[in-house]
Amino acid sequence: MKNEDIKMIPEPALRRLPQYWHLLRRLRDEGVSEVSSSRIAQEMKFDPTQVRKDIQYTDIVGKPKTGYDINQLIKAIESFLNWENFDDAFLVGAGVLGQAILSYKAFKNYGLNFVAAFDISDDKIGQKFFDIEVLPLDKLQNLAKRMHVHVGVITTPAQAAQEVADIMISSGIIAIWNFAPVSLKVPDDIVVENIQFSQSLAVLSRKLASHKLHI
Amino acid sequence: MKNEDIKMIPEPALRRLPQYWHLLRRLRDEGVSEVSSSRIAQEMKFDPTQVRKDIQYTDIVGKPKTGYDINQLIKAIESFLNWENFDDAFLVGAGVLGQAILSYKAFKNYGLNFVAAFDISDDKIGQKFFDIEVLPLDKLQNLAKRMHVHVGVITTPAQAAQEVADIMISSGIIAIWNFAPVSLKVPDDIVVENIQFSQSLAVLSRKLASHKLHI
DNA sequence: ATTGAATCGAGAAATTTTTACCGATAAAAA
DNA sequence: TTTTTATCGGTAAAAATTTCTCGATTCAAT
Secondary structure (H helix, E strand, O other): OOOOOOOOOOHHHHHHHHHHHHHHHHHHHOOOOEEOHHHHHHHHOOOHHHHHHHHHOOOOOOEOOOEEEHHHHHHHHHHHOOOOOOEEEEEEOOOHHHHHHHHOHHHHOOOEEEEEEEEOOOOOOOOEEOOEEEEEHHHHHHHHHHHOOOEEEEOOOHHHHHHHHHHHHHOOOOEEEEOOOOOOOOOOOOEEEEOOHHHHHHHHHHHHHHHHOOO | OOOOOOOOOOHHHHHHHHHHHHHHHHHHHOOOOEEOHHHHHHHHOOOHHHHHHHHHOOOOOOEOOOEEEHHHHHHHHHHHOOOOOOEEEEEEOOOHHHHHHHHOHHHHOOOEEEEEEEEOOOOOOOOEEOOEEEEEHHHHHHHHHHHOOOEEEEOOOHHHHHHHHHHHHHOOOOEEEEOOOOOOOOOOOOEEEEOOHHHHHHHHHHHHHHHHOOO
């Protein structure tokens, strides 16, 4: 049961699309109305052909000599990433990181709509962070089912993450965005995306170590 | 002036190493003392050969039948990632995200040591978050030079990021970890690593959209 | 001591991703 | 109107990354 219906895209290309999107929004704010792959490539230090290829996944067509209509392109990326359709989401782990996520208004742009947060600590329960109320974790299951929430974000410490994932899955959540540094064990039909600071930091560390040798 | 001295590693492999590291630490805590590539692969749903290849970059050797000594392997990864040598770092942007970063004790494991935070807002300046004092941004330049800080973390809003980067660079900072959704313009000899939530979220969105078609 | 099972590590093959090339085309300039 | 310039998009080549194959090695069981 592979994905035959949805256009496949290499993950590296997929990760570049949001970067284009941010750039395009900025350019649009600056009054730009058409943009070429070369322009984008130059701004981001990418290869122009690569930019064109990435853009082609969104099914938009450009014009020779001028490039792409910037509004069209922004919309095409949003549509490709499914950022037009909102997903309600629960967040578990209302610590500082969880609060940072809840505070980040831009998720609205990305089609993610937080409807509640959960925690096990009495310090947190009952508080409101950025208009989102923190509820006791044991309320998650009922609420997820009642509200048909299918997306969960885990911002707990590592030790708690697997248990939280299990609860989420048993509550009907099918997509998990995991900030905890663990590789969650989930059934095949559950979607997980990990975002771990240590991965990115490893890249920085190595670049820096390599750089230091060449001063 | 390419990197001939330092062993090159594909970035995807580099990003997997911290994941192994987290798993290994957990296994060690559970009493495991030797671990095979197949075991690691199984836990993380990777390919065993891939795990072996990744591990080979750290120059550690395993034994047939049993695999790798877990302590040796953990140390080898830390050493490869240069997580043994501490880098002092400044953080700019003491908002909720910045605070979340400052609160994250695990960075000590990753060789990152925050020594000060900076902001332009009077609300923030003078406060202390998790033992790190928030100073006015215009103090950054002098302090960076005086303290020989070479790593900067940007957790400001997007609009401020480029300006902050410029200040950092003029202050002698050579490595920037950028959480703002902009592609910074920096000289060739400055190291930048971007970590953007929207990239990871794009992957989740697409997986989810694709998943929904196959229920 | 011999056999069997599991794994490493080296090299080769397959796959994926990036980059190069080039004809066609739209806009601007002559 | 004709020429020049810049860019798209399709195809092909190159490079990077993952996966496969297999002999050699270690440990455990017989």
